[in-house]
Amino acid sequence: MITRNSHSVQGVDRAWQRELAEAYRSPVELLTDLQLDPAEFGQGLEARRLFPMLVPKAFAAAMRPGDAQDPLLRQVLPVGDEFLVADGFGPDPIGEQDGPMPGLLHKYQSRVLLMLRTGCAVNCRYCFRRHFPYADHKVGAAELAQAHEYIASDTRINELLLSGGDPLMARDDHLAELVARFSDLPHLKRLRIHTRLPVVLPSRITDQLVSLLADAPWRVVMVLHINHPNELQPELVAGLARLKAAGVTLLNQAVLLKGVNDHADTLVALAEGLFDAGVLPYYLHLLDRVAGAAHFEVDEDRARALMAEQLQRLPGFLVPRLVREIAGEASKTPIDLKLV
Ligand SMILES: *Cc1c(COP(=O)(O)O)cnc(C)c1O
Numbered sequence: 001m002i003t004r005n006s007h008s009v010q011g012v013d014r015a016w017q018r019e020l021a022e023a024y025r026s027p028v029e030l031l032t033d034l035q036l037d038p039a040e041f042g043q044g045l046e047a048r049r050l051f052p053m054l055v056p057k058a059f060a061a062a063m064r065p066g067d068a069q070d071p072l073l074r075q076v077l078p079v080g081d082e083f084l085v086a087d088g089f090g091p092d093p094i095g096e097q098d099g100p101m102p103g104l105l106h107k108y109q110s111r112v113l114l115m116l117r118t119g120c121a122v123n124c125r126y127c128f129r130r131h132f133p134y135a136d137h138k139v140g141a142a143e144l145a146q147a148h149e150y151i152a153s154d155t156r157i158n159e160l161l162l163s164g165g166d167p168l169m170a171r172d173d174h175l176a177e178l179v180a181r182f183s184d185l186p187h188l189k190r191l192r193i194h195t196r197l198p199v200v201l202p203s204r205i206t207d208q209l210v211s212l213l214a215d216a217p218w219r220v221v222m223v224l225h226i227n228h229p230n231e232l233q234p235e236l237v238a239g240l241a242r243l244k245a246a247g248v249t250l251l252n253q254a255v256l257l258k259g260v261n262d263h264a265d266t267l268v269a270l271a272e273g274l275f276d277a278g279v280l281p282y283y284l285h286l287l288d289r290v291a292g293a294a295h296f297e298v299d300e301d302r303a304r305a306l307m308a309e310q311l312q313r314l315p316g317f318l319v320p321r322l323v324r325e326i327a328g329e330a331s332k333t334p335i336d337l338k339l340v
């Protein structure tokens with residue numbers, strides 16, 4: 001007899017975990033499969049020593065073969081520019097490395113962020129956590145108990161955010177445990193999951209995950225991290241439809257990245273594509289100034305001009321808020337759109 005036990009759950013988890021195990025870790029292999037000549041990229045590929053390359057095959061499948069400037073490839077391929085030292089770019093740009101306890105960040109009054117898992121299914125070269133000491137932030141049973149106690153003691157907290165790494169790196173049975181663990185807190189109203197996993201590994205949207213979120217005792221919000229319309233692949237869009245049907249509110253945050261999405265046409269196509277997939281644009285983030293990512297920075301004036309064009313071309317509800325994260329501020333900082 002087949003029951004809904006941990007074996008069947010693990011069986012489903014195994015599909016995306018296998019895909020993750022098969023992800024590209026070698027730039028030469030990725031470039032070769034994309035019909036590009038690794039020799040043309042020279043020593044730049046050695047930037048993988050600064051931050052390993054990790055690219056699931058499902059994400060690579062959305063890249064254009066033969067295009068060295070492909071906007072998805074640029075997000076994940078190690079390049080020589082990462083060795084450049086730039087003023088104002090450091091290892092911990094948003095002062096994140098201390099919280100009330102390991103794995104828990106409480107910067108904003110009403111919401112607390114739990115760093116559920118250490119690691120991601122993709123290594124984005126612009127990642128603000130590329131230098132983050134994940135090893136110090138493993139969240140196990142003891143940390144969950146501590147986090148529960150912390151949230152229980154502060155009734156101003158009404159939203160639990162799961163982040164990481166990527167929180168969906170956790171298996172469905174672990175997520176189920178977490179939901180059960182926190183479901184007795186009366187002041188928690190929302191569960192919010194920040195994730196890029198469905199984008200790079202759409203098989204992660206398992207039936208178990210969908211029903212787990214449907215049955216959770218709170219409103220559930222999923223904030224996807226999609227930077228470019230080409231990331232909206234059919235398998236992802238189908239998965240998003242299942243999440244939406246389960247009652248999950250779908251939002252997107254993107255990072256404004258030079259050479260990836262710093263054109264109005266791209267941002268408009270992203271907003272339109274997101275809406276078609278049932279997702280509302282939420283934030284457009286200015287780059288966090290993390291060492292090794294300076295070549296991705298778009299300056300504020302250019303960002304303002306791109307916002308002005310989106311405001312003209314999109315309905316207001318499809319225009320994301322342009323924000324920057326500034327250490328020590330009580331919230332993300334909205335960027336004034338008026339040119340000074
Ligand atoms: C970004 C962030 C949040 C969420 O902020 P919103 O503006 O509500 O999206 C919460 N906690 C931390 C630590 C954050 O960095």
Ligand code: SF4
Pocket residue numbers: 119120121122123124126127128129164165166196225
């Ligand atoms: S998905 Fe997010 S946390 Fe993970 S590597 Fe990319 S930017 Fe960093």
